[in-house]
Amino acid sequence: MPETAPPVIVVTGVSGSGKSTVAALLAAQLGLPFVDGDAFHTPDNVARMRGGQPLDDRARAPWLARIRDWIDARLTAGAGGVVACSALKRRYREALTGGRAAVRIVHLEGDRALIRDRIAGRQGHFMPAALLDSQFAALEPPGPDEDPIIVGIAEGPDAIVAAVATRLGRPSDASGG
Template sequence: MTVPTPSAPTVLVVMGVSGSGKSTVAALLAETLGWPFVDGDDFHTPESVARMRAGHPLDDAARAPWLGRIRAWIDARLAAHEPGIVACSALKRAYRRALTGDRPDVRIVFLEGSRAVIQGRVQARHGHFMPASLLDSQFAALEPPGQEENPITVGIEDGPDAIVAAVLTRLGPPAGGLCE
């Protein structure tokens, strides 16, 4: 399959509220592009996971070290001149700034969807530590990326393959054309 890939190393931060499809889309993007993928959930401490599982949202103080660990992964990718993809809620502008550092080679991919669609997804999934009861706190914290953040915003109504195709189209081909 021929897919467009950026000409410079890029890290994509696939963000959105819980249930928007971040992990699924990010993993599929990584598979399509042949880039490494990590899930931001894997950077949470056991204490943070237990807190969320109990129905308590994390505050900014609890999120700061988690964001720092994700930022370190991003920094390592960029230092090695290698691309990567991370799925991370990154709901607030301040969180995204902490991750991107306003670097143009770190792009935000915002998975945007209605509360009704996302609530249905969260209620239907099993085995995830994030309960449906925290969805209100997710939407309350969400600050959609502004134009100044140069996001790739994609609606989640279509399936993962269509979402990935839309992201790839927005990334565009490298200066030399398409890569195989």
């Protein structure tokens, strides 16, 4: 029986939910390349967010297209991968997944106060805590028809990765090695 190509996993959630940390750990666990969606932002978008201005759909469209191109390249190569991307709205996730079963959504959800504390403790990130309310206002949590893997963030990154790996049918090594 031929082996199935690895999936491309899009780790979503509001800023501060742990997308980049979880996605990097998950990629390492699964032996897949990782890319942070923030790397696809233009300098203008980063400056806008750093200045406390949320991005609108027009500013997000080219960013999502660049991430979609990365996903398409991974799928074409049959190589899989993991990308961290807020993808707060259904239409953003649809733009990334294109309805393809090989692209899986992992959505991180958590308490606003916990996430605000995490953002306040970050060093050197362009996304200020002041934009968190706009993130929650824009958030359209994935519905069952998107077949998401939804994981709470209270347990921490290692527990999240273990839960996601199990849901993907690739349980982590419980011995830690």
